[in-house]
Amino acid sequence: DANTILESCVYDHAAQLMTVDTSDPDRPFVKQVTRWLEDGILTEMPSENVVEISPQDGGLGCVTTPLTLPPHIHFYHGERGMNSIPLALVNSLTSPVEQDVWVSPSNGVYYHKPPYRLWQVKAKKQTLYYDNLIVAHNGKCADRLMSKTPAKALHSLLRTNFNDNVPENGGSKMTLNSIYSLVVALPKGALETLIPESVTCAFVKQVEDLRFVSCNTRKYRHLEDVTSDVAAAPDVEVWTILSSPSFAKRHKAPQENIPKAKEREVTDLLLASLSTLVGGEINLQDSVLESRLQLWGAAVPLNTWSSANAGVVTDEASTGFVYDAEHGVGACGDWLLEPSIEGAWESGRRLANWMTQEITNEGEDEKRSVGLPDRVSDQGGRFVANASVLQNGIGSFSR
Ligand SMILES: Cc1cc2nc3c(=O)[nH]c(=O)nc-3n(C[C@H](O)[C@H](O)[C@H](O)COP(=O)(O)OP(=O)(O)OC[C@H]3O[C@@H](n4cnc5c(N)ncnc54)[C@H](O)[C@@H]3O)c2cc1C
Structure with a gap:
């Protein structure tokens, strides 16, 4: 057919x-x-x-x-x-981008603890090693991909609900519609x-x-x-x-x-x-x-993660993404800033800038995490309902 x-x-x-x-x-x-x-x-x-x-x-x-x-x-x-x-975007990068490469959520990534501090990524029957990993997707796959890694705080944000609605207070989990x-x-x-x-x-x-x-x-x-x-x-x-x-x-x-x-x-x-x-x-x-x-299935986020930094630090440089400096892993995407192409682009840009700064920083002590929830105190940020997605269902691009 x-x-x-x-x-x-x-x-x-x-x-x-x-x-x-x-x-x-x-x-x-x-x-x-x-x-x-x-x-x-x-x-x-x-x-x-x-x-x-x-x-x-x-x-x-x-x-x-x-x-x-x-x-x-x-x-x-x-x-x-x-x-x-x-x-x-692909053509503007100087390093080659491998497209259409599926990373299995069950055993696609593995973190090698210090002294190695390396992410092992398996894809296309190859095993590759990186000092930093970026999770630029969400939904069940991203949740499973990170669930067995030691980056617990970052993983806690990736847990996902699927629904067509969220409570007014934004709820406690990332919620995606279909x-x-x-x-x-x-x-x-x-x-x-x-x-x-x-x-x-x-x-x-x-x-x-x-x-x-x-x-x-x-x-x-x-x-x-x-x-x-x-x-x-x-x-x-x-x-x-x-x-x-x-x-x-x-x-x-x-x-x-x-x-x-x-x-x-x-x-x-x-x-x-x-x-x-x-x-x-x-x-x-x-x-x-x-x-x-x-x-x-995992279409548009009904809520976006707003880290505690968002209220305190006026600097855009440290909001709209998350980065775990201890494990060298970050996340970017529309669910961290605004459910639209612009939101996803801007989130990625901010994460890239942050990581570039951190990587060029001399000395381990200076490496800083950003945007992560504090799992002990349950502080550190919250999910905020997105009014325009709730109204039109397909993102905040309608203004
Ligand atoms: C139906 C629909 C209509 C929309 N219309 C608009 C619109 O008109 N204007 C607008 O601004 N926004 C619109 N949006 C929202 C917009 O598409 C998103 O906000 C934006 O694409 C989010 O970008 P992202 O990079 O965060 O995630 P995504 O665009 O979802 O990118 C994630 C990428 O990760 C890849 N991936 C996932 N799992 C794996 C894996 N295991 N291994 C390897 N790769 C993987 C996916 O294939 C995908 O390419 C729409 C969304 C939907 C669903």
């Missing part, structure tokens, strides 16, 4: 947009975005193409409401898909007139099971001039539909191997919700040319 149309198109099945506040041009992420724009890695999306969308009272079509954003909020996406962004992403190729006429041509991305309101829809064909129209990617299917529109976290929770499944019956059920339900959004009467299921369903 080859997805020939989808294979020939550029589409995004997870992150859809980057939202950037450009009011302070000296912010490191704003500088990075400027460089990416200059290098043709990013394309700006006019803010009027991103709207809120909801069903109208009767008849076909939907109601679109402009987002009320200040002029210094800008939307960007990768020039050739959101994947342009990680590719640019999201289904359905990519569908539809004949151009199916939605073309129902969702106005000017809409590329939309936050969905008043349809319980949906949170976001995006038209990849409209988003990557500029590729038509230079490649055949979009032109390959000129009579087709490719849409990405993101579910609500509560929908994904109700339809829990093994994400690497969704049973066929569940895949059909979820696909039909999401298409029915899309029909509801655009007027109810139409049967989109029968129009689908191709589809691809993905479950993001």
